[in-house]
Amino acid sequence: MLTLNNLKSPKGAHKNIKRIGRGQGSGQGTQAGKGHKGQKARAGGGVRTGFEGGAMPLYMRLPKRGFSNAPFKTVYAEVSLSTLEAKFDNGDVTKEALIEKGILKGADKRRPVKILANGELSKSLNFVNIEKFSKGAQEAIEKAGGKIATK
Numbered sequence: 001m002l003t004l005n006n007l008k009s010p011k012g013a014h015k016n017i018k019r020i021g022r023g024q025g026s027g028q029g030t031q032a033g034k035g036h037k038g039q040k041a042r043a044g045g046g047v048r049t050g051f052e053g054g055a056m057p058l059y060m061r062l063p064k065r066g067f068s069n070a071p072f073k074t075v076y077a078e079v080s081l082s083t084l085e086a087k088f089d090n091g092d093v094t095k096e097a098l099i100e101k102g103i104l105k106g107a108d109k110r111r112p113v114k115i116l117a118n119g120e121l122s123k124s125l126n127f128v129n130i131e132k133f134s135k136g137a138q139e140a141i142e143k144a145g146g147k148i149a150t151k
Contacts, residue, residue, distance in 0.1 A: 076132060077108035081140055082119025092126045121146070 020032040034041040050057045084093060087101045095113055098104045104113070115127070117136030124145035127133075133141070133148065141148060 075111055076114035077104055077111040078114050078116050079103055080116045080118035081121045081137055084115070084125060085119060085121055085123065088123065088125055090123050090125060092128050093130065094128045095130070115141075 018028060018033070019026055020028045020034075023029055031041065039045045039047070047053075050059055052058070079098060083103055087103060088097075095104070098113065099109055112131035114132040115130060115134065115137045117134050117140055121140045121144045124147075125141065126146060127141065127148045129150075130148070138148065
């Protein structure tokens with residue numbers, strides 16, 4: 001029987017790390033596994049990612065084309081109807097209420113909220129200052145007798 005006093009990792013789960021620079025008896029003595037001299041043998045030595053020995057790197061040789069909106073896109077904190085069904089009895093659904101009930105955590109507290117139509121909604125909830133709704137979610141809210149109040 002597995003209990004706390006005989007609990008241990010399976011065989012081979014923990015491998016000893018290579019402790020370099022710890023003398024001759026360590027098995028990594030003299031040059032500490034770094035070979036003889038050169039840039040990569042020095043402390044802080046080595047070259048940056050993409051460096052090609054001074055030649056023009058590939059990422060600089062290739063043409064740059066188009067525009068990416070990725071740095072400017074809006075990321076929403078997504079909340080499903082099934083979550084609201086479980087956490088709210090009735091009344092107003094605001095961003096503050098979502099944070100208070102523990103639905104929005106971490107970075108989602110700072111993001112705009114979008115309500116998604118995952119699950120069913122039987123309660124009439126009033127949504128105040130919620131930024132976005134999916135089409136299905138909007139229909140489900142209105143069908144349940146809820147209201148969407150914009151800013």
